[in-house]
Amino acid sequence: MAETLLTEDITKELMTVNIGPHHPATHGVLRLVVDLEGEVVRDLKPVIGYVHTGIEKSCEDKSYWKVIPFVERMDYVSYFFQMEAYCGAVERLVGLEIPPRAKYLRTIFLELNRIHSHLVWLGTTALDLGAISMLWYCFRERDRILDLFEMATGQRMHTRYFQVGGVIEDIPLGFEAKLREFVAEMPVRVGQYEALLDRNEVFLSRTKGVGIVSRERLLELGVTGPLLRAAGEPWDLRKVFDYLAYPEMEFNIPVGTVGDNYDRYRVRVAEMVESTKIIEQSLNLMEDGPFIADDRKYVLPPRSELSTSMESLIHHFKLVTEGFRVEPGEVYYSIESPRGELGCFVLADGSSKPSRVHFRDPSFINLQAFKEMAVGSYIADMIASLGMLDPILGGVDR
Amino acid sequence: MPDAPGLELIRGEIERDHPDSVLATSFDRGQAALIVDPTQVLAVLGRLRDAPGHAYRFLSSLHVADYLPAEPRFGVHYELINRDRVERLRVKAMLADPGDDVLPAIDSCVGLFPTAEAQEREAFDFFGITFTGHPNLTRILMPDDYVGWPQRRDFPVGGEPVTFTYNEHNYG
Numbered sequence: 035m036a037e038t039l040l041t042e043d044i045t046k047e048l049m050t051v052n053i054g055p056h057h058p059a060t061h062g063v064l065r066l067v068v069d070l071e072g073e074v075v076r077d078l079k080p081v082i083g084y085v086h087t088g089i090e091k092s093c094e095d096k097s098y099w100k101v102i103p104f105v106e107r108m109d110y111v112s113y114f115f116q117m118e119a120y121c122g123a124v125e126r127l128v129g130l131e132i133p134p135r136a137k138y139l140r141t142i143f144l145e146l147n148r149i150h151s152h153l154v155w156l157g158t159t160a161l162d163l164g165a166i167s168m169l170w171y172c173f174r175e176r177d178r179i180l181d182l183f184e185m186a187t188g189q190r191m192h193t194r195y196f197q198v199g200g201v202i203e204d205i206p207l208g209f210e211a212k213l214r215e216f217v218a219e220m221p222v223r224v225g226q227y228e229a230l231l232d233r234n235e236v237f238l239s240r241t242k243g244v245g246i247v248s249r250e251r252l253l254e255l256g257v258t259g260p261l262l263r264a265a266g267e268p269w270d271l272r273k274v275f276d277y278l279a280y281p282e283m284e285f286n287i288p289v290g291t292v293g294d295n296y297d298r299y300r301v302r303v304a305e306m307v308e309s310t311k312i313i314e315q316s317l318n319l320m321e322d323g324p325f326i327a328d329d330r331k332y333v334l335p336p337r338s339e340l341s342t343s344m345e346s347l348i349h350h351f352k353l354v355t356e357g358f359r360v361e362p363g364e365v366y367y368s369i370e371s372p373r374g375e376l377g378c379f380v381l382a383d384g385s386s387k388p389s390r391v392h393f394r395d396p397s398f399i400n401l402q403a404f405k406e407m408a409v410g411s412y413i414a415d416m417i418a419s420l421g422m423l424d425p426i427l428g429g430v431d432r
Numbered sequence: 433m434p435d436a437p438g439l440e441l442i443r444g445e446i447e448r449d450h451p452d453s454v455l456a457t458s459f460d461r462g463q464a465a466l467i468v469d470p471t472q473v474l475a476v477l478g479r480l481r482d483a484p485g486h487a488y489r490f491l492s493s494l495h496v497a498d499y500l501p502a503e504p505r506f507g508v509h510y511e512l513i514n515r516d517r518v519e520r521l522r523v524k525a526m527l528a529d530p531g532d533d534v535l536p537a538i539d540s541c542v543g544l545f546p547t548a549e550a551q552e553r554e555a556f557d558f559f560g561i562t563f564t565g566h567p568n569l570t571r572i573l574m575p576d577d578y579v580g581w582p583q584r585r586d587f588p589v590g591g592e593p594v595t596f597t598y599n600e601h602n603y604g
Contacts, residue, residue, distance in 0.1 A: 256547025
């Protein structure tokens, strides 16, 4: 009976299936309208917008410093990157240099956040492929990063740590030792993940040769980040543009060869190790000094001065009530987020509120390549490809 | 980034083939921008992409800003990257608001840069700018039946009626 069913020509007919928006395998609130021929994906349309919250519009009604916690909530897994893109754009608008210690601190937290983001990706994607234990191992290390965030900033997520001009406060005593301990241990942990996955027959056969899109096509589609590097293109904004402390750092850009899901996995895992190198170098190079610029027109005065200095009190009052004004102009500033080029466009009209804040979110652009990754493959491989694409729907919909 | 003289050289080169296509240049805060005639934007983008020595082949972002009350009020920004020389260049086309229910229009660059597909839809969704020749210009983030262009500056923040009134009805 079963054999006759299989040999019958029942797979010619296309069936349209709706997946999501609420489905654990879509990594967020993503809806996929899929045309299936049997189990093979013939056409696919991602439908987005289910978590559109109008953050860009809301930012136009907030003074510059109040925008920071808003933009963090776009791509909620890489919040430090959102902050850096926005704060960096505003600093370039007002022409504010950040002190060296702030550069290193920002670099450290960005790279910690990169590891954190890749851990969330690795845990959930391996979970999709049936490697359930990976989730617990990855989230164990992720928790240690969140502990570090909490120790330095008071919050585990959405820390509002970066400010226009630097960071809100210096790292506490004991943080450096704890961070060094983590940095020394992380490459070992990454080795353990690889030991679990690299020789796992199921994982290999599910990822190798699946979801290939050529490097030329990825470039046409504007795809950046680990997806592009997995296809063999060594394009990383940390190397090519000069921002924060990256020009001083020595690190490699891992690249893949064929650009299948296995390469995407390899590239991200290797990036975690590279990030630990950057953190360690930043810790070694970082010297004592101010952690935020000393420009009272943009930066809050130290708390201790408020009870003794009238001038500080006035600056504090002006900054907290109206905020600072920015001369008319526009800036586009982009950084390498865990998912690719994260750009922030800020338009200033002379008032204390930005007249436009736009984020070029890498998940939003990368999602355009998903159709080409998945069409022609099995529906199960489509889910694997979606995981390897690593979209964060909060960033896609903003 | 091309520096200010480099930007003028690029302008001169484009204008040799497409006279009057570049209306102005701006070099502000280290960022170079060409302000181009919206009717010739494809010619300029195509030249920047393909002409030897330019190779601005990567469109990293397409976004729109509303410069109200300035006229023309809409600016369509194309952030290009030359990956060989590691240079960024912004091309900006300013569109006037035709008023009433007529939408401002500009040619779609999806043929040159396929990455613009979703971004042009987003610009249409939020600003009501028509990209002529776009394969599927529909709303992308807002609901299909939504009325209005929410990111225009004259669209009020909080101008949205609350649709779920259960609590208001019972406890309001």
